[in-house]
Each structure stands twice: as structure tokens, then as C-alpha cells.
Amino acid sequence: MNTTASSPPTDRKRGSGVKLVYDMLRAEILSLTLPPGSPVDEVQLAERFGMSRTPIREALVRLAGEGLVETLPNRSTLVANIDVLNLNPFFDAITLMYRVTTRLAAQHHRPEDLEAIRAQQAEFAAAVRAQDALAMIATNRQFHAAIAEAGRNPYYYGLFTRLLDDGRRLLRLYYQSFNDRLPEEYVHEHEEMIDAIANGDIARADTLARAHADQIVRQIQRLFAADNRQDIPL
Secondary structure: OHHHHHHHHHHHHHHHHHHHHHHHHHHHHHOOOOOOOOEEOHHHHHHHHOOOHHHHHHHHHHHHHOOOEEEOOOOOEEEOOOOHHHHHHHHHHHHHHHHHHHHHHHHHOOHHHHHHHHHHHHHHHHHHHHOOHHHHHHHHHHHHHHHHHHOOOHHHHHHHHHHHHHOHHHHHHHHHHOOOOOOHHHHHHHHHHHHHHHOOOHHHHHHHHHHHHHHHHHHHHOOOOOOOOOOOOO
16 A cells, blocks of 8 residues: 555656656757767766656656767767758758748638747747847747647658757757847847738748748858858749
8 A cells, every 4th residue: 555655656756757857958958058969977977966867767768869969889978960961951951941831820710720830939028028038049939830830731741840850950040140139120120020920811821931030041151151052843
């Protein structure tokens, strides 16, 4: 009886421990406090968090599933590198998905979609005002995911959200380049996209989404390399 009664609290404690480690490491990786290529030592983490290595490993498995850490053949773990060699293909893909999903949202949205999109935009604007880079990354992702969902194509939704997730650290660099003080005009770009979607203006939605993606890409590429992307007509 006693053993059975005490099991659920133990499970909850371990689960909360996994979440604690996962949340803190994820924030440190996305904020670049733990830069790409940094070693992640299970023993040191266990000492830091005052817990066994089991929840540490579970948290690292979750982070590996998101592509934020990688385990080498010798079983050591590193913060995953940003794939600089494939930046241009990534930029091509995410720009295309910005355009496609925003076009489809203008064509297929429902009233409740606009409510969800506007709610996410309000949270993004609040994060910008607070200069909270991690919140900006999260709410920007949710804003564009809401637009993709309004487009009614689950395949595009899945691909776009994966690209948004893959680009989180790049987006951190983008905000960092403004010292986390994102210019107000870029917040207004979201508002203009919402207006185009609400009005069913497919061509304008496409134009705005392309311009929005382009300014983000240009800013990031100043940190890496020249823009060699191809123009992809729709």
C-alpha cells in the first residue's frame, strides 16, 4: 500500500525534473548562451540541477529530437551546430513557405482563423515591447503557424512549422542584431499581412510575405554570407 501510494508523486517529481532541465537547456541553447558546438556533460548537469542522470538523459533526448543537441559515436553530447553550408537552401525553402501559407490563408481562412492569428500577433507585439527575445521567437512561430493552419493544407503546415523550428537560433541572431529592440516597422509587417489575409487579397498576401521573409533573410545573411538565393516564381 505504501509503495503504491508513493509512486505517483515520485513519477511526477521525475517528470517535473525532466521538464526543468529541458526548459532551462532549451532556453540557453536558443538564446545562444550555450553556443553551437558546446559540450553538454551529463555529470555536470546532474550536479548543477541536483538530480540523477536519468532525467538529464531524458531531457537531452527531447532536445536531440528537436535538433538542438547531438550525440556523437563516443556518446558525448554537443549543442548542435548551425548548418551554415545549407543556409541558402533553408532560406529558399522558408521564403517559399512564407509565401505559400500566407496566400492560402488569404484564400481559405475562416473568421475563427483571423481571431487566432490576431491573438498571436498581440502576444508577439507584447514580446517585442518587452524586448524578450525568447518570447519573440516563440510568438513569431505561433503567429506564422496560425497563418499556415488557416491555409487548410496540413502538409504545408507541417513543413513550415518544421522550418520555423529549425530556424529558431537564426531568428535569435536576427533579434540580437537589433539588440533585441526590433524596429516597429517589422511588427507592422505582421499587421499588413493580417489585413491582406482578412481581405482575401492573395496577390498582396504573397507580396507582403515575400518582403517579410526577404528582410529577415538579408539581416541574417549579413552575419554569414552573400545572398545567392534563386527567385522562385509562383
